[in-house]
Amino acid sequence: MSDPIPRSWLDPALPVEQRIAQLLAVMTVQEKVDQLHQTANLDADRDRDLIGAGGVGSSLFASGATAGNERDTGVRAAAVNACQRVAVEQSRLGIPVLFGRDVIHGHRTVFPIPLGLAAGWDESLAERCMAVAAREAAQDGIAWTFAPMMDISEEPRWGRVAESLGEQPVLAGRLAAAMSRGFQGPSQGLANGSIAACAKHFVGYGLAAGGRDYNTVGVGENTLRNTHLRPFKEAVDAGCLTVMAAFNDVDGTPMHAHRHLLRDVLKGEWGFDGVVVADWNGISQLIEQGVAADLRDAARLALDAGVDLDMVSGAYTAHLADLVASDESDMSLLDDAARRVLRVKFRLGLFENPYTASGTTDTPPGAENRALAAEAAAGSMVLLKNDGLLPLAADPGRVHLTGPFVHDGEALLGTWVLDGKDEEVVTPAAAFTARLGAEALVVTDGRFSDVAIAEVRRTDLTVAVMGEHPCRSGEDRCISTLELPAGQLAVLEQLAALGKPLVVVVMTGRPLELGRVLEIADAVVLAWHPGTEAGTALVDVLFGDREPGGRLPMTFPRSVGHIPTSTLQRPTGRPITLEQESRAGRYLDAPVFSALPFGFGLTYSAFRYGAAVSSSTVLPRAGGMIELTVAVTNTGRRAASETVQLYFRDPVAAVTRPVVELLDWQRVSLAPGASADVTFSVTAEAFGYFDGGMQRRVDTGLIELVVGPHSAAGQRLQITID
Numbered sequence: 082m083s084d085p086i087p088r089s090w091l092d093p094a095l096p097v098e099q100r101i102a103q104l105l106a107v108m109t110v111q112e113k114v115d116q117l118h119q120t121a122n123l124d125a126d127r128d129r130d131l132i133g134a135g136g137v138g139s140s141l142f143a144s145g146a147t148a149g150n151e152r153d154t155g156v157r158a159a160a161v162n163a164c165q166r167v168a169v170e171q172s173r174l175g176i177p178v179l180f181g182r183d184v185i186h187g188h189r190t191v192f193p194i195p196l197g198l199a200a201g202w203d204e205s206l207a208e209r210c211m212a213v214a215a216r217e218a219a220q221d222g223i224a225w226t227f228a229p230m231m232d233i234s235e236e237p238r239w240g241r242v243a244e245s246l247g248e249q250p251v252l253a254g255r256l257a258a259a260m261s262r263g264f265q266g267p268s269q270g271l272a273n274g275s276i277a278a279c280a281k282h283f284v285g286y287g288l289a290a291g292g293r294d295y296n297t298v299g300v301g302e303n304t305l306r307n308t309h310l311r312p313f314k315e316a317v318d319a320g321c322l323t324v325m326a327a328f329n330d331v332d333g334t335p336m337h338a339h340r341h342l343l344r345d346v347l348k349g350e351w352g353f354d355g356v357v358v359a360d361w362n363g364i365s366q367l368i369e370q371g372v373a374a375d376l377r378d379a380a381r382l383a384l385d386a387g388v389d390l391d392m393v394s395g396a397y398t399a400h401l402a403d404l405v406a407s408d409e410s411d412m413s414l415l416d417d418a419a420r421r422v423l424r425v426k427f428r429l430g431l432f433e434n435p436y437t438a439s440g441t442t443d444t445p446p447g448a449e450n451r452a453l454a455a456e457a458a459a460g461s462m463v464l465l466k467n468d469g470l471l472p473l474a475a476d477p478g479r480v481h482l483t484g485p486f487v488h489d490g491e492a493l494l495g496t497w498v499l500d501g502k503d504e505e506v507v508t509p510a511a512a513f514t515a516r517l518g519a520e521a522l523v524v525t526d527g528r529f530s531d532v533a534i535a536e537v538r539r540t541d542l543t544v545a546v547m548g549e550h551p552c553r554s555g556e557d558r559c560i561s562t563l564e565l566p567a568g569q570l571a572v573l574e575q576l577a578a579l580g581k582p583l584v585v586v587v588m589t590g591r592p593l594e595l596g597r598v599l600e601i602a603d604a605v606v607l608a609w610h611p612g613t614e615a616g617t618a619l620v621d622v623l624f625g626d627r628e629p630g631g632r633l634p635m636t637f638p639r640s641v642g643h644i645p646t647s648t649l650q651r652p653t654g655r656p657i658t659l660e661q662e663s664r665a666g667r668y669l670d671a672p673v674f675s676a677l678p679f680g681f682g683l684t685y686s687a688f689r690y691g692a693a694v695s696s697s698t699v700l701p702r703a704g705g706m707i708e709l710t711v712a713v714t715n716t717g718r719r720a721a722s723e724t725v726q727l728y729f730r731d732p733v734a735a736v737t738r739p740v741v742e743l744l745d746w747q748r749v750s751l752a753p754g755a756s757a758d759v760t761f762s763v764t765a766e767a768f769g770y771f772d773g774g775m776q777r778r779v780d781t782g783l784i785e786l787v788v789g790p791h792s793a794a795g796q797r798l799q800i801t802i803d
């Protein structure tokens with residue numbers, strides 16, 4: 082037997098790059114390839130020989146879990162520890178396995194779906210939520226999550242908008258950075274309850290044609306750079322350790338083979354030194370996409386493009402060693418990929434902490450985590466209409482609570498929930514009962530017999546919780562209409578006809594067509610899929626104990642036929658202005674404008690904006706900064722918060738620029754009658770963009786600023802960059 086190799090790389094005092102170099106220097110080609118292989122559901126008993134041979138660099142989920150999107154029994158730290166023991170104690174080099182799992186909007190404690198978190202427009206809150214998710218996941222043996230997702234999309238038919246952070250690059254980018262920081266913590270260490278984040282899906286996935294998942298994408302690099310790549314850049318700059326390649330192609334080149342975007346832009350231009358992970362079978366799908374002849378060809382293309390870690394397709398383990406031996410793939414590419422995987426493991430402290438201390442966990446959400454979940458859920462809820470019915474009086478009389486989800490924990494959790502438990506959700510029925518007592522409540526499921534209607538007639542007010550079950554949103558859950566699910570509108574019409582006050586709460590993972598609902602209801606609250614504390618937050622918002630804190634992170638079109646109507650639109654030669662529809666570029670049979678604009682959301686009070694004042698009308702191009710100040714007054718009778726939004730338009734640029742683009746926002750909380758000055762610092766750099774030659778530039782000339790309560794209302798101010 083040969084002498085054991087001295088494991089000098091285990092010395093935590095050495096710089097990470099040195100540790101990696103020492104380890105790489107003793108690795109065989111096959112051991113390097115093995116680091117690039119991610120398997121699913123590793124099992125210490127079944128896979129002992131494979132793990133012992135060092136054959137698994139990473140695994141999704143763990144023993145006892147089922148692959149894909151299914152809900153399962155949960156990962157247990159004990160299963161992870163058992164695998165790690167084999168990897169660390171029995172394999173030649175003792176390299177621990179990197180365990181990943183989709184911890185998307187919470188682990189055991191479930192926060193609102195990402196689109197709901199985005200509606201909160203609150204970076205600090207998003208960061209705190211993901212820090213909790215990381216702590217809970219780390220206790221369960223998870224070292225890496227496949228989140229945040231930051232695909233920009235203006236396509237509500239696409240089920241994955243539920244996982245996204247909205248349509249505006251500044252909002253999505255800041256939240257993506259905040260969520261990455263939340264998952265990874267200040268120290269990026271597993272020892273501190275942090276896990277690795279993953280910026281996904283790189284890039285253009287939200288442009289899937291027709292809103293059909295996985296569909297092809299025809300987009301130019303300029304649009305990618307000025308819009309879709311921006312949140313990824315923010316996440317990478319925030320230190321996000323990994324990036325996932327997208328399933329789609331970009332103008333004919335599948336992203337798993339896109340050398341220019343992965344290797345030149347992400348790794349080269351941006352200096353990203355972490356791991357690019359494939360999406361599930363993304364490498365083998367190069368065959369179906371028609372650019373690879375077979376799995377070997379797919380492996381060669383993906384490695385060349387810069388995909389470091391193969392999620393489950395097996396292409397790398399099967400073929401990379403041979404590709405390198407035959408000089409069809411360069412050894413330096415293999416070394417680079419292995420170096421990146423090891424770098425993430427070292428940065429996480431996985432070599433020092435391969436085992437999860439708690440052993441086995443089955444810890445329900447604690448009070449502190451639940452309080453945060455309630456705060457986030459209320460903060461995500463968007464008040465779309467209020468005829469004065471809300472907030473409800475402390476004693477509202479007999480309340481009729483109805484709808485398909487009032488008892489349904491699973492429906493309230495939202496898409497991509499693997500470890501949250503239905504029975505741990507506070508449902509609307511439970512929260513209303515706790516608030517009003519069972520005698521003051523009539524709960525129905527939204528299907529009315531004559532008997533039920535007679536009962537409903539004896540109540541004073543209806544709260545109807547309608548909308549989509551989360552099985553209609555998420556991966557591969559796309560729909561061709563945006564109407565409420567079958568029968569719901571008819572029920573609402575029936576309730577409205579009773580003449581009793583009607584509050585409609587909409588649970589949804591996407592923008593829906595709500596025109597008729599907004600007409601017939603007295604108040605409408607958009608609640609997304611709120612998570613573990615759904616009922617608590619809803620009752621708090623309806624009774625005014627908390628504000629409905631959300632603002633729309635996506636434009637709501639009037640109907641499917643109106644898509645696209647988002648803020649991502651750029652001007653045509655016959656432009657449609659913000660205030661009025663032009664006579665060109667419209668539909669003959671319908672208005673082209675959205676039903677609800679990006680940024681929209683009412684409060685329980687009213688706000689007046691004073692005249693916006695700029696500290697100068699000239700903004701020096703080099704390092705310049707001006708301050709834009711607007712006085713905001715709460716003219717209503719309740720304390721409330723206003724989300725003051727700053728947009729801009731660049732009227733003359735080298736390429737067409739959006740008609741309206743979010744620049745910044747601030748939230749201000751005011752007592753009734755109180756005023757505050759809201760000041761934005763505006764730098765010239767913020768107006769930079771990429772021109773047709775893909776050069777970033779900041780032009781001199783006019784910029785139009787718009788400050789107001791949402792993207793379709795506000796005061797304009799002109800400044801000049803000089």
Ligand code: NOJ
Nearest residue numbers: 149183227281360361556
């Ligand atoms: C496929 C999805 O596209 C991706 O977002 C997810 O992280 C992986 N499956 C792993 O579950």
